[in-house]
Amino acid sequence: GENVEQHPSTLSVQEGDSAVIKCTYSDSASNYFPWYKQELGKRPQLIIDIRSNVGEKKDQRIAVTLNKTAKHFSLHITETQPEDSAVYFCAASPFTGGGNKLTFGTGTQLKVEL
Amino acid sequence: DARVTQTPRHKVTEMGQEVTMRCQPILGHNTVFWYRQTMMQGLELLAYFRNRAPLDDSGMPKDRFSAEMPDATLATLKIQPSEPRDSAVYFCASAMGTEQETQYFGPGTRLLVL
Numbered sequence: 289g290e291n292v293e294q295h296p297s298t299l300s301v302q303e304g305d306s307a308v309i310k311c312t313y314s315d316s317a318s319n320y321f322p323w324y325k326q327e328l329g330k331r332p333q334l335i336i337d338i339r340s341n342v343g344e345k346k347d348q349r350i351a352v353t354l355n356k357t358a359k360h361f362s363l364h365i366t367e368t369q370p371e372d373s374a375v376y377f378c379a380a381s382p383f384t385g386g387g388n389k390l391t392f393g394t395g396t397q398l399k400v401e402l
Numbered sequence: 403d404a405r406v407t408q409t410p411r412h413k414v415t416e417m418g419q420e421v422t423m424r425c426q427p428i429l430g431h432n433t434v435f436w437y438r439q440t441m442m443q444g445l446e447l448l449a450y451f452r453n454r455a456p457l458d459d460s461g462m463p464k465d466r467f468s469a470e471m472p473d474a475t476l477a478t479l480k481i482q483p484s485e486p487r488d489s490a491v492y493f494c495a496s497a498m499g500t501e502q503e504t505q506y507f508g509p510g511t512r513l514l515v516l
Contacts, residue, residue, distance in 0.1 A: 331507040392445040
């Protein structure tokens with residue numbers, strides 16, 4: 289089955305700096321890579337996703353890059369703000385024809401300090 | 403703003419008792435997922451359904467866990483008998499059911515088994 293590794297487990301940045309979280313996956317059949325943000329005590333919420341037919345996707349201060357050859361993808365947050373503080377999860381899913389069976393990474397606790 | 407709902411939000415029970423968690427997917431979504439989140443194991447997929455039929459329950463301990471969809475608006479996850487190691491947050495998520503489609507998470511049921 290799929291195995292997703294995520295680094296770092298914790299990340300502390302100063303407000304305004306950039307944050308980068310990296311994930312690797314094992315199953316070359318995976319072709320959908322979402323990122324979820326989870327605030328303390330809340331539900332995970334999708335913030336951005338990327339499909340294997342593109343290498344990069346941006347949405348305001350958030351961007352995701354994908355390298356299928358190396359089997360890794362990364363989340364980039366620019367101009368970080370205190371409200372970006374949360375746990376971020378990457379995930380990967382193959383094209384199964386039966387729905388998205390997501391395998392999640394172990395999460396990155398991001399802390400944006402004033 | 404359609405959302406996945408889950409009940410109860412919190413549950414404290416004693417070892418050996420039966421626990422039933424309920425999920426109402428977003429109207430029109432035909433794929434439902436059950437996840438368990440713990441500090442040690444992160445987010446794990448327990449089971450998922452499409453059009454009320456179970457597609458994969460390989461992540462679920464079969465001896466004590468069972469998942470069903472009595473109808474399109476209700477999914478249930480039952481633990482009988484419960485054990486302290488079942489203490490976790492249980493999330494339900496739903497999706498439209500096409501491949502590579504976003505999963506929307508419910509608020510979770512926080513379960514504590516004493």
